[in-house]
Amino acid sequence: xxxxxxxxxxxxxxxxxxxxxxxxxxxxxxxxxxxxxxxxxxxxxxxxxxxxxxxxxxxxxxxxxxxxxxxxxxxxxxxxxxxxxxxxxxxxxxxxxxxxxxxxxxxxxxxxxxxxxxxxxxxxxxxxxxxxxxxxxxxxxxxxxxxxxxxxxxxxxxxxxxxxxxxxxxxxxxxxxxxxxxxxxxxxxxxxxxxxxxxxxxxxxxxxxxxxxxxxxxxxxxxxxxxxxxxxxxxxxxxxxxxxxxxxxxxxxxxxxxxxxxxxxxxxxxxxxxxxxxxxxxxxxxxxxxxxxxxxxxxxxxxxxxxxxxxxxxxxxxxxxxxxxxxxxxxxxxxxxxxxxxxxxxxxxxxxxxxxxxxxxxxxxxxxxxxxxxxxxxxxxxxxxxxxxxxxxxxxxxxxxxxxxxxxxxxxxxxxxxxxxxxxxxxxxxxxxxxxxxxxxxxxxxxxxxxxxxxxxxxx
Amino acid sequence: xxxxxxxxxxxxxxxxxxxxxxxxxxxxxxxxxxxxxxxxxxxxxxxxxxxxxxxxxxxxxxxxxxxxxxxxxxxxxxxxxxxxxxxxxxxxxxxxxxxxxxxxxxxxxxxxxxxxxxxxxxxxxxxxxxxxxxxxxxxxxxxxxxxxxxxxxxxxxxxxxxxxxxxxxxxxxxxxxxxxxxxxxxxxxxxxxxxxxxxxxxxxxxxxxxxxxxxxxxxxxxxxxxxxxxxxxxxxxxxxxxxxxxxxxxxxxxxxxxxxxxxxxxxxxxxxxxxxxxxxxxxxxxxxxxxxxxxxxxxxxxxx
Numbered sequence: 001x002x003x004x005x006x007x008x009x010x011x012x013x014x015x016x017x018x019x020x021x022x023x024x025x026x027x028x029x030x031x032x033x034x035x036x037x038x039x040x041x042x043x044x045x046x047x048x049x050x051x052x053x054x055x056x057x058x059x060x061x062x063x064x065x066x067x068x069x070x071x072x073x074x075x076x077x078x079x080x081x082x083x084x085x086x087x088x089x090x091x092x093x094x095x096x097x098x099x100x101x102x103x104x105x106x107x108x109x110x111x112x113x114x115x116x117x118x119x120x121x122x123x124x125x126x127x128x129x130x131x132x133x134x135x136x137x138x139x140x141x142x143x144x145x146x147x148x149x150x151x152x153x154x155x156x157x158x159x160x161x162x163x164x165x166x167x168x169x170x171x172x173x174x175x176x177x178x179x180x181x182x183x184x185x186x187x188x189x190x191x192x193x194x195x196x197x198x199x200x201x202x203x204x205x206x207x208x209x210x211x212x213x214x215x216x217x218x219x220x221x222x223x224x225x226x227x228x229x230x231x232x233x234x235x236x237x238x239x240x241x242x243x244x245x246x247x248x249x250x251x252x253x254x255x256x257x258x259x260x261x262x263x264x265x266x267x268x269x270x271x272x273x274x275x276x277x278x279x280x281x282x283x284x285x286x287x288x289x290x291x292x293x294x295x296x297x298x299x300x301x302x303x304x305x306x307x308x309x310x311x312x313x314x315x316x317x318x319x320x321x322x323x324x325x326x327x328x329x330x331x332x333x334x335x336x337x338x339x340x341x342x343x344x345x346x347x348x349x350x351x352x353x354x355x356x357x358x359x360x361x362x363x364x365x366x367x368x369x370x371x372x373x374x375x376x377x378x379x380x381x382x383x384x385x386x387x388x389x390x391x392x393x394x395x396x397x398x399x400x401x402x403x404x405x406x407x408x409x410x411x412x413x414x415x416x417x418x419x420x421x422x423x424x425x426x427x428x429x430x431x432x433x434x435x436x437x438x439x440x441x442x443x444x445x446x447x448x449x450x451x452x453x454x455x456x457x458x459x460x
Numbered sequence: 461x462x463x464x465x466x467x468x469x470x471x472x473x474x475x476x477x478x479x480x481x482x483x484x485x486x487x488x489x490x491x492x493x494x495x496x497x498x499x500x501x502x503x504x505x506x507x508x509x510x511x512x513x514x515x516x517x518x519x520x521x522x523x524x525x526x527x528x529x530x531x532x533x534x535x536x537x538x539x540x541x542x543x544x545x546x547x548x549x550x551x552x553x554x555x556x557x558x559x560x561x562x563x564x565x566x567x568x569x570x571x572x573x574x575x576x577x578x579x580x581x582x583x584x585x586x587x588x589x590x591x592x593x594x595x596x597x598x599x600x601x602x603x604x605x606x607x608x609x610x611x612x613x614x615x616x617x618x619x620x621x622x623x624x625x626x627x628x629x630x631x632x633x634x635x636x637x638x639x640x641x642x643x644x645x646x647x648x649x650x651x652x653x654x655x656x657x658x659x660x661x662x663x664x665x666x667x668x669x670x671x672x673x674x675x676x677x678x679x680x681x682x683x684x685x686x687x688x689x690x691x692x693x694x695x696x697x698x699x700x701x702x703x704x705x706x707x708x709x710x711x712x713x714x715x716x717x718x719x720x721x722x723x724x725x726x727x728x729x730x731x732x733x734x735x736x737x738x739x740x741x742x743x744x745x746x747x748x749x750x751x752x753x754x755x756x757x758x759x760x761x762x763x764x
Binding site for chain 2 (some may be wrong): 029032034036037038041042043048049206209210212219224231360368372413414423
């Protein structure tokens, strides 16, 4: 009996000891990693470099790593049973299903009432401005996310250069309205069509490529567009971008304090610059709904089914006579068109664009929104756009942390750091995205929601 | 002719650095089939470690250049490898066996984390590195355009060749290399035959990071400047090189690196500096249209 105990004790140390050992290892790693880079900050001083030493920070980070690891080892990671069996049908209770039906109208209503709610809650037009602006930003990313969802989520083509179409839309609107004096409403469809043409332009050469080869060529395409925008100074204004893009008007009424075409005067309300923002909010919202309805309808048409079939198995598609060329090109061009719409709205809202707005980071952000939301899920895009764009934007308001860490502490510089951590953590926590179950578009007798494990990934 | 030779020297130097980083991409892709997007940033972290180390070493009072270089290489190699290992452990291992886009997003997240971590720790300004290897050889002095081979360029090429020899020996002759090649062919089968797959993958990341550390030091010695964003452009180019050479193929990565380096310098030298990156990316697209699996890659055979 005693020997048995001794043997088991030797082979398997007590969980506390194991956890301590593990936590100590991670503490040491943190110390080694942060020691030279964080502990010794290089500062240029008189032609050479000096150090700012931040050892207390390094040691506290080490302590935090140790503590977090230890707590996790003792709680969450303690039980390591056999992995759960693969679920074919997602076990959503019936009540949740009906909740979902109720959820969508509430959501739509909330979206429509949002500007008024924010003005009301913030207590006035001017304080509400920030929230409406944030709403427009989130909506723009939702629009982009739904566009990319067609390419990546439905057709399974990994596109890392989606920002190119966003840029094409923005520059088309800016250049047309600056040089030819065309209005926003004329430019919007033109920008969409030109972006779609760029989509075909990208689509043609990459028809034969798959997976990561496709990813790198699309990435290269995005970079090429950005570099051309920077370097073709006569046409695009170069790195300094385009300034003073004309603002759209509301059926001919402009958002100016007074005059014959003043929006405020015509409706007999006091002028506020926030009116234009509210107008933009609704323009973006309507565009988003148009895009959503087109997407939902297309999924039921043969072309939408062909996208999903292509994602699941390209060879099977070919042997069944689906034209891979048409399927891929429509996916690329439709996705690009929606990106172009988003770009137009962006340029009109901002009034100023430059190539800095269209870096790879934006592509990565949109892709992250699509994947974190759950590939192919339209609702997921809404959630993850709200979390990633809205939530990260919220981090700008962490001024109160100054009272804790002292006045030198600037929370805004940690915004992107937290954003990156969030991306990794959500992915590790839910690799299939926030909304991972799917309703199949084709079914035999009854519609069952399919669990994430059964949805194919699409090799492009 | 002299101008051509000069561009050739510059191109090969740049290409060597790309090649070293590209190996890290291609190795990881070969084994677990993921794009390690954070690899460019690992390279950037290595340049920062080298920078901190060189300031530290100079402040201690060591002035012998070979000693400095050796110390730098050692410190940067060890710490960067640790970074590579940690990134794999934290961001990729939990996603092993998950669907393909999950590790990609996690890698993009990791890349953002590393960039902002360095920006917060070391500041956003461009950092300059002291000139450790000054001087140059010059040829064709009697002509109008002497060709200059800087000693720093020469050392980049020599170090690259030496490192590649060590690396080739590691992959072809050691048991670790055998395990790696086994994992590359069939992960499940390798595991069944007693290869410790997790350990092999970890070591792959460590080797990739070590090569990136060498590339980082070479980059600093040759260009003498770095910042927190330096990893992105170099990383994209190196990844382009890996794909151009045929992703998964180790000689392909070096070949692709040299090709991209040469295209870039020749285009900058003869056509336009502004559009050199456009040229590199366009040639990538054109090559892939005609050779969809890169220069030396094996065509993907699909079984139905």
